[in-house]
Amino acid sequence: MSKKFIYAVIATILFVIGIIGFNFYKKIFGESITTESVLYVYSTDTLLDVKDKISEISKNPNSFLFVAARKSFSKPKAGRYLLKKGMSNNDVINLLRSGNQNPITVSFNNQDTLEKLAGRIAEQIETDSLSLLNSFKNEEFLSKNNLTEKSVLQIFIPNSYEFYWTTSADNFRNKILREYNRFWNKNRLSKAEALNLTKSEVITLASIVQKETAKTTERPIVAGLYLNRLKKGWPLQADPTIIYCIKENKGQDYVVKRVLTVDLEINSPYNTYKNTGLPPTLISMPDISAIDAVLNAQEHNYYYMCANVEKLGYHVFAKTLAQHNRNAAKYHQWINKQRINR
Numbered sequence: 001m002s003k004k005f006i007y008a009v010i011a012t013i014l015f016v017i018g019i020i021g022f023n024f025y026k027k028i029f030g031e032s033i034t035t036e037s038v039l040y041v042y043s044t045d046t047l048l049d050v051k052d053k054i055s056e057i058s059k060n061p062n063s064f065l066f067v068a069a070r071k072s073f074s075k076p077k078a079g080r081y082l083l084k085k086g087m088s089n090n091d092v093i094n095l096l097r098s099g100n101q102n103p104i105t106v107s108f109n110n111q112d113t114l115e116k117l118a119g120r121i122a123e124q125i126e127t128d129s130l131s132l133l134n135s136f137k138n139e140e141f142l143s144k145n146n147l148t149e150k151s152v153l154q155i156f157i158p159n160s161y162e163f164y165w166t167t168s169a170d171n172f173r174n175k176i177l178r179e180y181n182r183f184w185n186k187n188r189l190s191k192a193e194a195l196n197l198t199k200s201e202v203i204t205l206a207s208i209v210q211k212e213t214a215k216t217t218e219r220p221i222v223a224g225l226y227l228n229r230l231k232k233g234w235p236l237q238a239d240p241t242i243i244y245c246i247k248e249n250k251g252q253d254y255v256v257k258r259v260l261t262v263d264l265e266i267n268s269p270y271n272t273y274k275n276t277g278l279p280p281t282l283i284s285m286p287d288i289s290a291i292d293a294v295l296n297a298q299e300h301n302y303y304y305m306c307a308n309v310e311k312l313g314y315h316v317f318a319k320t321l322a323q324h325n326r327n328a329a330k331y332h333q334w335i336n337k338q339r340i341n342r
Contacts, residue, residue, distance in 0.1 A: 032058050033087040040165065041096065042126060043078040050076050050096065057083065064089050073097055078126065080104060080165035107160040110210065112284045113252055114153060127169045135169035145177065151281040154203040155180040158287045191295040195227065204278045206286035206294045211240035215314055219293030225302045225317065227294075234303070236272040244283040245270050258335060309334040 037057045041050060047068055055061040067089040068074070079101030083092065106124045111117035114136050115129075122129035135141070137149050147155070155177050163172065184199055192202050209222050229236055243256045245268045264273040269280050302317040304324035309331055318324035 031086045032060070032063070032089045032092065033083050033085055034059060036085050037083050038102075039081045039083050040126075041076050041078050041081065043166070045076060045078070047074065047076065054083070054092070064092065068093055078166045101164055101166070103162045104165055105160050106163045107158075108156065109158045110285045110287060111153075111156075114149070116252075117153070117156060117285070121172065125163060125172065126166050127172065131169040132172065135173045138170075138173075141173065148281065151200060153285055154200060154282050156285060157183050157291075158285060188292075188295055195295070195297075197294075200281070201278055202294050203286060203291060204282045206290040207282035207284045208236070208238045208240050208272075208279075209293055210286040210290040211243070211284050212238065213313075213315060216289045216293070218315060219290055220296055220298040221300065221302065221317065222305065222315070223294045223297035224300050225305055227297050228301070228303055230277070232303075233276060235274070235276050236278070238272045241270050241272040241279055241283055242266065244279075306331050 033054070035057050037054075039050070039053060041053075045053075047065060051061050051064050054064065058064060071090075071093055073093050073096075076096035077099035079096075079099055081095055081100075082102045083095075087095075104124065106121065108117060108120045111120055114133055118129040118132040118136065121127075121132055136152055142148060142152060145155075157180060159179075161175070161179060163175070167175075189199075192199060195202070197205070205223065205226060208226065209219050212222050213219060226236055226238070239259045242259050242263050245266045246256050246263060247254055248268070248270070249266075264271070267274075269275060270283065272279060300317075301319045304318040304321065304327075305315045306318070306324060306327040308314040308316045316327045318327055
């Protein structure tokens with residue numbers, strides 16, 4: 001056998017080994033991800049599930065399983081991962097093994113019930129709404145923080161918060177409580193003390209102000225009016241509390257466009273026509289502008305208000321009952337013309 005033949009065979013073997021080695025290297029370290037994408041890995045997902053999820057953005061999804069087997073990687077950590085263009089299978093597997101996920105911004109606004117809030121949060125993180133709801137209503141948590149199922153809604157200040165997608169229900173709740181305590185800084189606490197109100201009472205009044213007017217410019221005026229009534233020992237006579245009572249009986253989806261005289265006789269501690277002082281708890285989730293409107297309420301001599309028929313969405317304010325009765329007569333005349341009976 002000639003030396004040339006032997007050299008040729010050796011060269012061929014080395015060439016084949018080189019090709020195999022190159023393909024092996026390419027499967028592990030070569031570019032795999034074709035476009036930047038967000039990958040959601042659930043707690044129940046397997047490697048096959050992950051392979052299917054990246055199939056549309058991977059040059060060769062099957063090579064992902066090949067590399068995972070070579071790296072003895074069998075269970076991805078749940079999370080929300082940012083896959084960057086050009087990442088290799090090795091990069092992806094190392095990322096899933098580390099659990100180094102990207103945080104997300106979770107936001108919520110004026111959810112009036114814990115059920116609606118839990119549903120809103122569950123749309124944004126992995127945890128389901130039932131787990132969240134059970135966590136919010138946990139008796140030990142409520143007792144420890146002097147809360148009830150009705151008052152716990154007050155710790156949820158509408159805003160945007162940073163969480164990991166895999167945050168558990170309890171961790172979500174506990175972080176929100178920390179954010180709530182941080183919200184009540186020295187400045188806000190001193191203002192509440194000056195009003196002779198607790199944090200809970202400020203939020204309860206803010207929830208009424210929130211429901212009374214959507215106009216943020218009006219909220220300090222409305223808050224001042226209710227504070228005037230509280231100081232006088234008068235009933236607040238706030239229609240939003242009556243609507244709250246009606247919905248308690250009829251269901252949250254029941255539409256109330258008009259409060260009737262008969263509604264004012266509802267027997268409930270939340271009926272501010274029959275009871276003086278603030279209701280036992282908040283009636284809705286107030287946003288920051290409503291809370292700060294109470295803490296920075298406008299000082300004036302208004303004790304009455306009525307919807308403004310000439311500037312819809314706003315109110316007219318009165319210092320005397322006679323003036324208020326004139327405003328109310330104009331409003332009732334307008335609402336009757338609209339044929340709004342409920």
